[in-house]
Amino acid sequence: MAGLLGFIKRNRTLANPPAARKAEDALRFGLLGASRIGPNSVILPAKSHPGVIIAAVASRDPAKAEQYAKEHAIPKTYSGKDCYQKLVDDPAVEAIYVGLPNGLHFEWTMRALKAGKHVLVEKPCADTAAEARTLFDYAASKGLVLLEGYHYRFHPAVQRVKEIVDSGEFGKIKSMHSELAVPYLRGSIILKDDVRYDYGLGGGATMDMGVYTLSAIRYMASSNPLEITSATAAGYEKDPTRIDRGMEATYSFPSSITADTLVDLRLPSWGPFGLFPQGPKNSLTVKLEGGEVYYFGLVLPHNFHSIKVRPIKGKDRVEKYYKFKTGYGEEWWSSYRYQLEAFVDRVNGREPHDWITADESITQMEWIEKIYAKAGMPSRPTSSYVVS
Known part of the structure; x- marks a missing residue:
């Protein structure tokens, strides 16, 4: 019975985590794509993280962008043909989450890095090893954090x-x-x-x-x-x-x-x-x-x-x-929440608990x-x- 109650409690909290009071220097994320995975992978984890704010979302479909932003309390939207580029160029956005289809990961991770943003990109980070090498070499040359989202690790x-x-x-x-x-x-x-x-x-x-x-x-x-x-x-x-x-x-x-x-x-x-x-x-x-x-x-x-x-x-x-x-973490933290913690630690110059090199x-x-x-x-x- 205790196991069942724990399962129910944990999954309820996963779906509705406590809202953390945001730090003044919280990392401001922009989401590329109004993706289905976004709520679990970054939006809900960010809710309980005092050092993260979801500041903007971009979707080429205006109606989808507005609906997504409304549903997840995201204050700023970009839509239309150039919406992704406008988001990565937004000076108020410091980090980009790339939740687009695989074939777009390389381009928009690279564009985000070229705009000086740290990037959390869904796996796989690219379609070929050569593309992956290009991304990580560029990020290292600019002193930017790039993490491929193998959250389970x-x-x-x-x-x-x-x-x-x-x-x-x-x-x-x-x-x-x-x-x-x-x-x-x-x-x-x-x-x-x-x-x-x-x-x-x-x-x-x-x-x-x-x-x-x-x-x-x-x-x-x-x-x-x-x-x-x-x-x-x-x-x-x-x-x-x-x-x-x-x-x-x-x-x-x-x-x-x-x-x-x-x-x-x-x-x-x-x-x-x-x-x-x-x-x-x-x-x-x-x-x-x-x-x-x-x-x-x-x-x-x-x-x-x-x-x-x-x-x-x-x-x-x-x-x-x-x-x-x-004692690190919480019983209800998802693998995505642990991943976000590591990403923010690395951006802020702290040693993360684990990392995907x-x-x-x-x-x-x-x-x-x-x-x-x-x-x-x-x-x-x-x-x-x-x-x-």
């Missing part, structure tokens, strides 16, 4: 999993499995004409959910793969040679570690005539010499997660971590491109934006 739950794996309690890693998949239902959140299936906008399951599964196994192994041993795409029916609706891949890592990942934007149903939908997949399993760690809730661990530790010898145990043992982001895109190559698919198209 900032949550105490996944860091606890990493702590268990690295502790030596169960010996060395033998294999890893990470999976993220959404069942296809009528009224699904990922429809057949979703922007995730648009090649020109950097679409594909690997570019969406697949970045998390790859990131998770690299994080657990504390290394990059030696090789992608196989990659098999489930092609999107309208563009099957370029867009993956799903992807399965296997990897070899140093120290004879093997790994596999599975992602699917429309997980097929099963049974007669496909009547029975599969459940969602959202987990990471690490098998070690002396046991196994199963982590459910890889993405969105703040809603619910479970860390099941299964030793070969000894009793199983279940752990849950919504707040760091040191430039090298991690660039190398991540290199391996994303290798997955596509192994599956016989092209990399996502390079942006037409020319850096001057």
Whole structure:
């Protein structure tokens, strides 16, 4: 009963966090795009952060911009053809959140950096490794903070999993499995004409959910793969040679570690005539010499997660971590809230609790491109934006 009450209380607070009194020097954010992910990824986290104000939002659709601003109490809007550029040029805006489709990340992250803004960009930060390198090199040359939004990495739950794996309690890693998949239902959140299936906008399951599964196994192994041993795409029916609706891949890592990942934007149903939908997949399993760690809730661990530790010898145990043992954070903080805390700390010259480095982001895109190559698919198209 206590667990259920805690779940209800935590998720209620997630949806309506307490409003913090804003500091005079609070970082003023502008949002590029009136995105669906924006409320969870930055608007709600900013509400409880005394050092963040959401100052403006830009959407090419005037009605959408006004509605979004009204719904989320954002004081300033930009709309029309040049709205994104007007927002990044706004002298009152100090940081930009890029929540646009993947194919626009490189251009508008670069434009924001060129305007002297710090940037929090949704993953993936670009469509190719070369673009990612250009972004981070430019940010470093200008002394600007650039963070790719792998929010799950900032949550105490996944860091606890990493702590268990690295502790030596169960010996060395033998294999890893990470999976993220959404069942296809009528009224699904990922429809057949979703922007995730648009090649020109950097679409594909690997570019969406697949970045998390790859990131998770690299994080657990504390290394990059030696090789992608196989990659098999489930092609999107309208563009099957370029867009993956799903992807399965296997990897070899140093120290004879093997790994596999599975992602699917429309997980097929099963049974007669496909009547029975599969459940969602959202987990990471690490098998070690002396046991196994199963982590459910890889993405969105703040809603619910479970860390099941299964030793070969000894009793199983279940752990849950919504707040760091040191007292850092709050039980109801989302992974996005922890991420925002780190971003603001870095902008203000403080050492963040955790960070996604430039090298991690660039190398991540290199391996994303290798997955596509192994599956016989092209990399996502390079942006037409020319850096001057």
